[in-house]
Amino acid sequence: MGVTAAVADVSFEVNEGEIFVVMGLSGSGKSTLIRMLNGLLEPTAGSIEIDGVDITAIGGKDLRRLRQEKVSMVFQHFALFPHRTVLENAAYGLEVRNVPKQERLTKAKEFLAYVGLDGWEDRYPDQLSGGMQQRVGIARALAAETDILLMDEAFSALDPLIRREMQDLLLELQGELGKTIVFITHDLNEAMRLGDRVAMLRNGRVMQIGTAEEILTDPANDYVAQFVADVDRTRILTARSVMDKPISVVDANGGPRAAVRVMREQQTSFAFVVSRDRRLVGVVFAEPAAKAVREGHNTLDGIIEDGLQPVDPDTAVADLFTLCAESPLPVPVTDRTDKLLGVIPRVTLLAALGNLNGNGHTGEAAPASAATAHTEVTADA
Ligand SMILES: Nc1ncnc2c1ncn2[C@@H]1O[C@H](COP(=O)(O)OP(=O)(O)O)[C@@H](O)[C@H]1O
Ligand SMILES: [Mg+2]
Structure with missing residues (x-):
């Protein structure tokens, strides 16, 4: 009664080794969705499978273990421990898995170097710029060596230039590591730049799933068409x-x-x-x-x-x-x-x-007005 679903009828598969972007305006249900993928929030209906295991059907210890072994998160506001060094922060994912200290510090150091933070191991987060703090966040996620990375607006708090730099970093390391990444953003250009495929979310529902090119050249409805109208196609379309x-x-x-x-x-x-x-x-x-x-x-x-x-x-x-x-x-x-x-x-x-701009779709309200706030969340996969 009077309950509005934050996420409804959302169904998709993420392929191994792809960057799957979930793109939507603020309040469209992105974080709710990623929390369900991570097992932090249980959907009221539907299932979420990771490597064939329905995580909504397991609980407690099993779920925790599966999460630790398969899934790492990168957060918008970095979520670093202020009183721990960069190295200790990067090692955190291994610490919760009880990996012996020496081993986890070695691994953390390796991945810090990998994201360009060689020599910064003994500093504290507040001695680092935002971009560098998020590099620590990424190193921490990578050091855990899970196959799946969930990134919730991971670059949204960064200045545009740094943000672009971090996108390049992500694409570069993805080229080498081939993780399965679910990347959440409210920024269309970021979505199109990073996503092998993009799911466009609106009010908790999927408007379209496709490659950036598919979405640009063949928008599923007026909402999507309006949304992508201003994208610089010359940066998205390829040879x-x-x-x-x-x-x-x-x-x-x-x-x-x-x-x-x-x-x-x-x-x-x-x-x-x-x-x-x-x-x-x-x-x-x-x-x-x-x-x-x-x-x-x-x-x-x-x-x-x-x-x-x-x-x-x-x-x-x-x-x-x-x-x-x-x-x-x-x-x-x-x-x-x-x-x-x-x-x-x-x-x-x-x-x-x-x-490039003549796809023929017109009409319907511009997506500029964000979804209205709901007072209760019913997550519905
Ligand atoms: N804990 C909560 N309690 C009540 N409403 C919530 C809660 N979390 C999210 N919502 C609502 O659910 C909808 C989706 O939120 P969210 O998943 O955070 O969207 P996004 O991450 O896309 O901004 C929004 O309308 C939001 O107001
Ligand atoms: Mg969010």
Whole structure:
């Protein structure tokens, strides 16, 4: 009676090794949700499974142990002990697990160095800046060596520049450690920057779950569309999402005759040259190719030009402008093994830009007004 659920009908799976962002305005139920994931709050209905174990079905000692072994938290306000050194703080997660002192201090020191706090072990939290304190918070979570990290607005208290630095740090260490991270934020740009997938929460309900690109290019409803209207898409969309299929492509082992034919068919004056396993070798141009045909050459020897500047598929569109503007050829997109994945002609980039803001969704109230406060919480997974 008169009870409003803080979280209702929320259902999602977090994949191993991904950063899953839960994004929503203040009061949308994010902290309630993360407390349920951590077993601190029991949902009135539904289940929460970690590695196949329903944590709502176990209690007491078992739940505590599972939490200690599988889950670490990083908090918005760092939650460091003021009278403990940085090293002791970082070792805390291991202390509660009764790891022997020497071992936990060694481990803590290792992870402090990992987050860039080498040499700060004997200081106290109040001698550190906010960003550094949160590095301690992260080192503490990492030192516990759990597979799962829960981060509740972990960077929200930091200044924008430091915040960006911490996002970079998180992405960097995630690249190396491959944790499973649930990251909570009310900041859309942060969500889009960090999340492999993002769940958009509103009034305790999920509006959409998807990659940043999916949410930007195909918002599930007007609320989401309005919400993402002001996002700088050029920072979110990547080379992969705007590239075209490479069509003017020739085999490095083919001859100039084949190259000329491809260029004529595609009506281009160049063709990218790839090896049999589709690695990008270079580019040939129409005139030298035609000349090679006239002179009776059977190979592309001597007319393949290198010096292309391929980009990684994850390059932000914003970082493609200069390259595309300066390059007379479409910019090739290659993977780690140099395989040609696609090309970005200047016109494609411009067309993509034209579409960036025209997703057609309008109407409905702007999400600026935060959810109304509820007096009681019924958590409903
Ligand atoms: N202990 C509590 N008692 C009563 N209401 C609460 C309590 N905790 C949270 N709420 C309410 O539940 C809703 C969701 O809160 P919360 O999960 O903290 O949101 P968020 O973390 O997204 O800001 C809010 O409307 C909030 O006012
Ligand atoms: Mg919160």
